[in-house]
Amino acid sequence: MAFQRRFLSFFIVVILSSLIVSCEMSKLEEVVKLHDHHILVEETSENDFLQQAYPSYFGMVEDGKFKGLIKERTDILSLEKVGGAPTSVKMVNVKNFGAKGDGNDDTEAFEKAWEAACSSKGGAVMVVPEGNTYLLKPIRFSGPCKSKNVIVQILGTIKASDDQSDYKKDGRHWLRFDRVAGLVVEGGGTINGNGEIWWQNSCKINKDLPCKDAPTALTFYNCKNLVVKNLNIQDSQQIHLSFERCVNVQASNLSVTAPEKSPNTDGIHVTNTQNIQISNSVIGTGDDCISIVSGSQNVQATDITCGPGHGISIGSLGAKYSEAYVSGITVNRAKLIGTTNGARIKTWQGGSGTATDITFENIEMENVANPIIIDQNYCDQKNPCSKQEKAVQVKNVLYKSISGTSASQVAIKFDCSSTFPCQGIVLQDIDLKLQGKEGEQEEAKAVCSNVKVSNIGTVSPQCY
Numbered sequence: 001m002a003f004q005r006r007f008l009s010f011f012i013v014v015i016l017s018s019l020i021v022s023c024e025m026s027k028l029e030e031v032v033k034l035h036d037h038h039i040l041v042e043e044t045s046e047n048d049f050l051q052q053a054y055p056s057y058f059g060m061v062e063d064g065k066f067k068g069l070i071k072e073r074t075d076i077l078s079l080e081k082v083g084g085a086p087t088s089v090k091m092v093n094v095k096n097f098g099a100k101g102d103g104n105d106d107t108e109a110f111e112k113a114w115e116a117a118c119s120s121k122g123g124a125v126m127v128v129p130e131g132n133t134y135l136l137k138p139i140r141f142s143g144p145c146k147s148k149n150v151i152v153q154i155l156g157t158i159k160a161s162d163d164q165s166d167y168k169k170d171g172r173h174w175l176r177f178d179r180v181a182g183l184v185v186e187g188g189g190t191i192n193g194n195g196e197i198w199w200q201n202s203c204k205i206n207k208d209l210p211c212k213d214a215p216t217a218l219t220f221y222n223c224k225n226l227v228v229k230n231l232n233i234q235d236s237q238q239i240h241l242s243f244e245r246c247v248n249v250q251a252s253n254l255s256v257t258a259p260e261k262s263p264n265t266d267g268i269h270v271t272n273t274q275n276i277q278i279s280n281s282v283i284g285t286g287d288d289c290i291s292i293v294s295g296s297q298n299v300q301a302t303d304i305t306c307g308p309g310h311g312i313s314i315g316s317l318g319a320k321y322s323e324a325y326v327s328g329i330t331v332n333r334a335k336l337i338g339t340t341n342g343a344r345i346k347t348w349q350g351g352s353g354t355a356t357d358i359t360f361e362n363i364e365m366e367n368v369a370n371p372i373i374i375d376q377n378y379c380d381q382k383n384p385c386s387k388q389e390k391a392v393q394v395k396n397v398l399y400k401s402i403s404g405t406s407a408s409q410v411a412i413k414f415d416c417s418s419t420f421p422c423q424g425i426v427l428q429d430i431d432l433k434l435q436g437k438e439g440e441q442e443e444a445k446a447v448c449s450n451v452k453v454s455n456i457g458t459v460s461p462q463c464y
């Protein structure tokens with residue numbers, strides 16, 4: 001903090017002394033040239049990601065110190081590099097595009113603001129101000145952008161329209177970012193999917209209704225070098241946050257919450273995505289805390305707290321005879337509280353492909369119904385699934401330093417395919433006990449089929 005304050009004062013002096021330079025004022029734009037921006041922007045190559053530099057800088061601007069200097073308008077800060085090309089950053093406040101945050105639809109204003117941010121030549125910051133709730137219909141923030149980096153700073157609340165007819169064109173997405181490179185979404189604000197109406201009409205709640213998809217609250221599709229952090233995402237219509245076909249993603253400090261009884265409200269969903277780190281997040285919803293599905297590679301989930309919900313899942317994989325590949329998945333330092341599963345791998349019969357090189361380590365289970373589970377007979381449909389020969393091959397899975405309590409007697413369940421038995425399954429330092437009930441002396445057990453398990457260190461319970 002002290003450093004930041006000193007840094008800030010220094011920065012104010014720098015700005016004031018350089019303010020004399022050209023302030024091109026137009027109604028919407030104001031240019032401030034900064035001589036010494038080296039303190040602001042780290043030296044980076046053309047393709048490097050400036051996520052470290054811009055957010056903290058604009059964080060300070062947003063702190064209010066500059067509010068008098070820089071009009072609450074579309075501001076351009078020109079960060080001139082000595083001998084280099086200038087990098088300008090445009091401030092785009094949704095308010096200036098007509099967003100009111102008064103309970104009426106603000107979709108159009110957000111669309112216009114996005115267009116301004118995405119088409120700016122340097123970088124851009126699209127600000128959703130604090131203190132208001134902005135009501136939005138489904139909206140697509142499409143790239144590719146002219147801007148090298150777009151920061152979406154959500155300080156206030158964004159709430160979804162709960163008029164289902166608004167979702168006629170695309171019933172699967174509410175907020176969707178498409179093909180944006182170098183995007184940062186942050187700000188400490190809230191994204192509220194307002195999902196109640198969708199839950200009530202889910203076939204899982206009302207068995208007479210047909211099963212239909214509901215929107216994902218926040219989707220990142222085809223995004224490269226993406227940062228999503230410091231956000232509250234709640235009460236989604238279905239999945240809260242989905243990364244699809246993305247490369248290089250950092251998701252951190254997220255709070256994802258929905259009622260335990262809300263159907264299919266996965267917390268974070270990862271599909272066809274490579275190099276993603278999910279860290280320091282608290283997730284409690286009605287479905288999987290994190291679900292990692294086909295095409296995902298090099299996924300790290302670290303310091304995650306889950307519950308309520310269905311736990312951390314790899315899969316489901318191989319549904320409808322599909323081919324699925326996931327590899328390089330590490331879940332490290334997680335706490336699961338009262339979830340129906342802990343560390344789970346689930347595959348449908350009849351699929352093909354592989355799920356390999358998976359590590360679950362340093363995990364604490366508290367009253368988890370199935371703490372460790374591989375389920376190769378997963379079947380989440382109305383009709384029972386018939387027996388199939390084919391299966392997704394599960395291979396090289398390490399469970400290390402996992403302890404705590406199981407809510408059911410079967411603390412470890414390996415239900416592997418008979419035609420493609422699980423390979424390379426290692427249990428190391430496992431200590432799972434049955435959640436204590438007054439007067440009960442039963443012990444937790446492991447139920448294992450079509451699997452050979454290697455035990456390292458102290459493992460309890462064990463497969464026989």
Ligand SMILES: *[C@@H]1O[C@H](CO)[C@@H](O)[C@H](O)[C@H]1NC(C)=O
Nearest residue numbers: 187188189229230231232253
């Ligand atoms: C995490 O995000 C919240 C807002 O959602 C913010 O107040 C807090 O400072 C963030 N923590 C860190 C370590 O960035």
